[in-house]
Amino acid sequence: MxxxxxxxxxxxxxxxxxxxxxxxxxxxxxxxxxxxxWEVPSGPARTRTVFAAAHVVPRVGAENVPGAPADLDWDATLAFRHRLWSLGLGVAEAMDTAQRGMGLDFAATTELVRRSAAEAAAVGGRIAAGVGTDQLDPGIHPVDVIRAAYEEQLQVVEDTGAQPILMASRHLAAAAAGPEEYLELYAGLLSQVRTPAVLHWLGDVFDPALAGYWGARDVAAATDVFVDLVHANAAKVDGVKVSLLDAEHEKELRRRLPAGVRLYTGDDFNYPELIEGDGQFHSDALLGIFAGIANVAAAGLVRLDAGDVTGFRAALDPTLPLARHVFGAPxxxxxxxxxxxxxxxxxxxxxxxxxxxxxxxxxxxxxxxxxxxxxxxxxxxxxxxxxxxxxxxxxxxxx
Incomplete structure (x- = not known):
């Protein structure tokens, strides 16, 4: 339809x-x-690996005001994740869509990951969860402290059985002296993961504090560092999640990745063409907008699995004006x-x-x-x- x-x-x-x-x-x-x-899938998509980055629901009557600890409605929050699984989508838990660094404190994050992972195990749903450094206070910290914060969160996530997503860190962006410190820290983390992780590159359009990530403000130079990291640790990298809102950059990047390493698009402006691909390369997906258009996304993937590219685009293309509005500046x-x-x-x-x-x-x-x-x-x-x-x-x- x-x-x-x-x-x-x-x-x-x-x-x-x-x-x-x-x-x-x-x-x-x-x-x-x-x-x-819309068509309802009978299971996860076969031709693409797709996660929706899920939001969280506050408890009615709670003091969820600026600066207060997050107080969640667990029933509504988890019911939303069950809806995503029922539509064949994986859940990307505790990502920026769940307000990491914008209202969701570390205690609530930890509980969220534990509860969601348990629910995923109960229904056979796919789940990956963000690993960051947001238990640290804002400001400048030594790189060793930042590494330890990452390691603490990595253990929390992997102990639940969720796949780790190594998120971009505001603390690392502020503290790293150059590309070498990024490469050393991430290589150390990847050497510890029990299952291949997703590397997360969130651009400064999403978070201005991440400007200059990978040790360079020039995107081409930063991309070279990123690609070197992936190639050096390919066995420990399931995929990369890139949110720069630049379709041409993403197409070039996915051509440079090692065989078997996925590119999970985070481009909420151009996802239909990137997921469709060019006949040789395509993007998988880890998208915040899919938490808002889950029914349409799921139906589109059913069509894509059936080889109906026209039907896939007919479902997803009309959602682009909505996505570009929702993700508009700021x-x-x-x-x-x-x-x-x-x-x-x-x-x-x-x-x-x-x-x-x-x-x-x-x-x-x-x-x-x-x-x-x-x-x-x-x-x-x-x-x-x-x-x-x-x-x-x-x-x-x-x-």
Whole structure:
């Protein structure tokens, strides 16, 4: 089924605010469409390895305000992961989508990984989890201290049975004197992993504190360091997760990787063409947007497995305007769009985030999120989403 603007209408019409180029806001009518009966996979995709980076749900009534320890609704948080597994997607746990470094403290992270890994084992779901250094206080630390923080988290993740994802570290970006310190630290970590790990390169568009990662601000020079690291440790690297929002860079990088090392795209702007590939190389996926469009992503992968590339693109291409909006500047706040989409569709009781991050996007921005999600066929329950959208606008004084 191709998603088009000609889908049947529900009869429900909302007045949605839209910002004009001069900064003024006007209300425009939006006719809500019927839901799409997307294909449901019988298991994980066969031709691609795909993870959705999952968000977390705060407990209703908790003091999830800036600076407070995260207080999670475990039932809702874990139920969301079960939905991803039921759609054949792997779960990338405790990544930046789960608000690492933006509200999710280390104690909550540790509990999240342990609980999610146990649930994954119970249902045979695939899970990988982020290994970082965020138990350290902000600021400059010696590289040996940073290495020890990585090792502590690596043991936590591997003891649960989850696959480790070695995340980019703000502390390492601040402390490393050059490429050699990156290479030495990562080689030491990779020598310890029990199962091949995923290397995570998160660009500064997602986190400005990571500028100059791999010891160079020039992307080409940083890429050379990164590729050298992978080639020197290929047996311990399952894949690399690259989030630079640069499709051409990703295509070139995947050609330079050793045979058998996957490139998990983190490009939330260009994922359909990168996952499809060019006939010789393709990207697998580890994407935050897949936590917001899981039903469409799963259906697209069913089609790709069947050799229906046209059907795959017909499902995924209409989600690109939504993804580019959710991940628009300032990109670090994309998490608010992921949580908003899941609240609209009834997968969490309220639109709230740990650390008060739900305030990071405006009501006008989220109205556009709703419109684009509806047009792409993402909303599983458009009637519920429309009711919640009206409530949201009313709370924000937009009627």
């Amino acid at each position: 191709t998603v088009t603007v000609d889908r049947a209408l529900t009869g429900d019409v909302l007045a949605l605010p839209r910002r004009n180029p001069d900064g003024s806001v006007e209300l425009l009518e939006h006719a809500v469409r019927e839901s799409v009966a 990109t670090p706040y994309y998490k608010a769009g992921i949580a908003f989409l899941n609240w609209l569709d009834g997968r969490q009781p309220g639109y709230a985030m740990v650390g008060g991050l739900h305030s990071a996007r405006s009501a006008v921005h989220q109205a556009e999120t709703f419109r684009l999600a509806d047009e792409a066929g993402v909303l599983a329950d458009p009637a519920l989403a429309a009711r919640r959208m009206r409530q949201f606008l009313a709370v924000h004084g937009i009627a």
